[in-house]
Amino acid sequence: MQKVEKKKFSWQEFKASPQYFDKKSRTLNGTKNFFLALFRLIIIVGISYIILAPVIEIIARSFFSEADSVNPMVFTIPISPTLERYEKVLQYMDYLPILGNTLLYVAGVTLAQLLICSMVGYGFARYRFPLKGVFFAFVVVMIVVPMSTIQFPLYVAFRYFNVLPYAGIAAAFGIFLLVMGIRTRNSISKWVTIAAGAAVVAAAAIFAKQYIDGGSVPINLHRTVWPTFIMTIFGCGLRSGLYIYIFNQFFRGLPKEIEEAALVDGAGTFYTYFRIMMPNATPAVITVAVFSIVWQYNDSFFASNFTIPDSVLITQKLAGLVDRIANAEKIYSLREQRLYFNAGVVLVLVPIVLIYVILQRRFIEGVERSGIVG
Amino acid sequence: MTVRPKKKGISLSYEQRNAVRGYSFILPWLIGFAMFYIVSLGQLVQFSFWEITMDPNTGMTHNSVGFANYITAFTSHASFKQTLTSSIMDMLIDLPMIVFFSLFVALILNRKFKGRALVRAIFFLPIILSADAVGDAINRAAELVSAGVSSSELETAQAGTVSISYYIQLFGDLALPDNILEYIVGAVNRIASIIRGFGVQTILFIAALQSIPSSLYEVARIEGATGYETLWKVTIPMTMPHIITNTIYTLVDRFTNSEIVALASRTYRQYYDYGLSSAFSVISTLITCAILGLIVYLLNKRAFYYN
Known part of the structure; x- marks a missing residue:
């Protein structure tokens, strides 16, 4: 057996050795990474709190009973929770039929947006024609000049249609x-x-x-859904400019060979577009669909400018909900009225949050791959 | 060899046929743009020089009043000037905050870490929580949360509130200039509204960061750049065009939701003063476009286009 010779430890020697340098930089890096991760965690938790706290608050308060709402000891979690708010709100809001109408309206508008905006985006991306630059500048004008600038002329146009x-x-x-x-x-x-x-x-x-x-x-088209549909079909719906831009960017990124192959195989222009280009544009379609569904559902511009009736749009129904309940049930305390409003907000948000949760993963992937920013 | 018989009808060259196809794709939008945007913008300017009365039977009647609406707006209207100034100030305060904050968040979210999918889902939640009726409830709930006590009205809540004036005084003792102090206080006060207004911008920045070629980062690493240097020499210049896009988006978004637009809307919906409302729209849009043009011009001078 060989005797292991114990070497005397020398600090000087160790400091000069490569192991020391390695160890030093590793500890330094480790500390740095730890603090960076901590910093990131703090930021993320903080922002998430700011975003989520009001939502949690609204959900919690929709279960509050009257006693909870006046009890200063109650923070977020009710002592005696009640479902009374939801019962009343479901009853006075006519929830399911109106939600059905809203979803039909939103789906219809979204389909029109997808069809028209993808067509326009494709036309700009693939064909050369005179004045193309000027027309594309018009698309940018649509994005930059907000629709609220022309709210009154639009109001008149559909009031005296x-x-x-x-x-x-x-x-x-x-x-x-x-x-x-x-x-x-x-x-x-x-x-x-x-x-x-x-x-x-x-x-x-x-x-x-x-x-x-x-x-x-002239016909008065206010209090109908026609203004929204007419404007969307003519490519001037809610944020259509942005959607056209997204589709244009996406189609420009697709290889031209696809269409050349289709052309050689004898496909016509519109056949190529519908059967070959659109299936390839799924990421852009999902992106635009999510934006359009969410914004149309949340929209207040069309809803208030054209007085879209509350039997079609559930957010409009929500606006008058509190007064209706207060009058019918003789509730005079503002505090209690707010509790009903919270329940209404939760019910309005549930469907759109569900849609978002289902589509969000594909949506974010779609945004990343569709080259939304060019 | 067979010669294909010539078709009847007009024969077009390949280019002409392409042009016709292009036009047929954009035609619906082109008609709509002409009808809704060009006509409406023209009408808006026209209306602003008119005094309009609406009659359910006869429709619109008007008489021309020259610049009277503009003069009213700037001299005798009760709240126009204040609303205009405060709206523009709000826009200008929010703009840099939102753009830099969303870039910062995009930088964080672009890294790989545990639970990234969940964090992204939370961060983009504000996009869907911004409806008018819903937004009102959310704002109200946010006030209660930031006041620290959830269940009670504001009197009881005051005990738990952070005393902002103490911090203002603290900064004042540091002899910071008043306007910088005001900006900081304003920014802190509106942190919640800023965070709730930056979802789309963050998405755009994430997409932008993904599109930066990784070879640039490799070069930077080989050359021995630190993370901080890489950020300033690679990431920021490469996202500059998208910073411009986001600036435009933010400014337009803020303008759409601003108090001045609401005032113009109220003026014709509640007070039936159609001409004055049009004048408000013209003035505020011109000012916003001027600001937009100036900012984009300044940023464009510093922008670097990779392609």
């Missing part, structure tokens, strides 16, 4: 469909297109005739 120009546009679109239908060779889609075109032209003619027969009195 003139049907004729729109009937003209619809008729022109119908004729376009007819021509397209006559030119296509495929038998089924040919007749479908021709039928659709004829129907659109006929409908436009009937509307225009009724309007003129009625003495051309």
Whole structure:
């Protein structure tokens, strides 16, 4: 057996050795990383608190009984929780039918946004045409000039709504469909297109005739959902400019070879767009869909400017909820009225939070990959 | 070899056909833009020189009053000037706070750490919590939370409130200039509203950070740059174009939610003073666009475009 010779430890020697340097930098790095992680944790927890605290507060207070609301000892967790708020709110808010209407309205607008904005974005991304730069500057104008600037002209436009120009546009679109239908060779889609075109032209003619027969009195479209749909179909819906921009950026990032292959295989322009480009644009579609659903649901600009009725939009219903309950139930204490309002807020937020939770992972991935910023 | 028979109808060159296709894609939007934006902007300017009366039967009647609406706005209207100044000040205070804060948060969220998915979900929650009716409730709840006591009205809450005036005095003793002090106090006061207004900007910045080529970071590391230097020499210059995008977004967003827009809306919805409301819109939009143009011009001079 070999005897292990114990070496005398020399501080000087150790300091000069590479192990010392390694150890030193490792401890330094470790400390640095620890403090960075701590710093990050503090920031994250702090911001999360600021964001979540009011939400938790609202949820908690929607379960408060009257005794809890006046008891200064109660902090967030009620002593005698009650479901009375929810019962009353569900009853007076007409919750499920109106939520159904709201979701239909939001889904309809979102589908229109997706169709129109993706088309416009695709047109800008893939085709060259005269004045393209000017028109794209218009898209930027839509993003930069807020819609609230033109709130009053829009109010007037739909308060005294003139049907004729729109009937003209619809008729022109119908004729376009007819021509397209006559030119296509495929038998089924040919007749479908021709039928659709004829129907659109006929409908436009009937509307225009009724309007003129009625003495051309402008129609009041307020208190209906028509203003939102008309503006969205013409690409000027809520934040449409932003959506057009997102789609444009995304389509510009897709390789051109896809379309060239489609073209060689004999696909037409619109076939290529609907069947080949749109399925490839799923990340952008999800991004825009989430934005559109959430913002349309939360929207107050269209809702208040065109007085969209509270039977269609649940956030509008929420605004009048407290007064309705207070009057019907003879509740005069403002404090108790607020408790009902909290329950209403929770009920309004639940569906949109669910949609967000379901879609959020794909949404954030979509934002990262769709090149939203170019 | 077979020669394809020539089709009937107009024959277009490839480029012309492409142009027609492009136009057919953007046509619905083009019509809408002309009808809703160009016409509306024109009308807005026109309305601001009119005195308008609305009649349910006959529609709108008007007579031209020249610059009277503008003169009223600036000389005799009770609250226009104050609202305008405070709205613009709010915008200018919030703007740098939101942009830098969202960049900072994006830098944090862009790193890999445990529970990142959850943190992201929480941070983007404010995007969906900003409805008018809902936002009102959230603001109210936030006041109660920041007051420290949840269940009671403000009288009982005051005992738990942090005394802001003490800190103001503390900073005042440090002989900080008054306007800087005001800015800091204002920023601290509105921290909650700032955090709740930065979701979209953070998303944009995360996307921007992801698009920075990693080779730049490798070079920086090999050259021996510290993390701090990398931040200033690589990350910030590379995100500069997106800082501009975010500045535009933030400014427009703040303007849309500002008190001056609400005033213009009230003026025609409650007081039926349509001409004056249009004048308000024209003035505030012009000022906002001027600020926007100036800021973008200044930032653009410093911006660096990679591509």
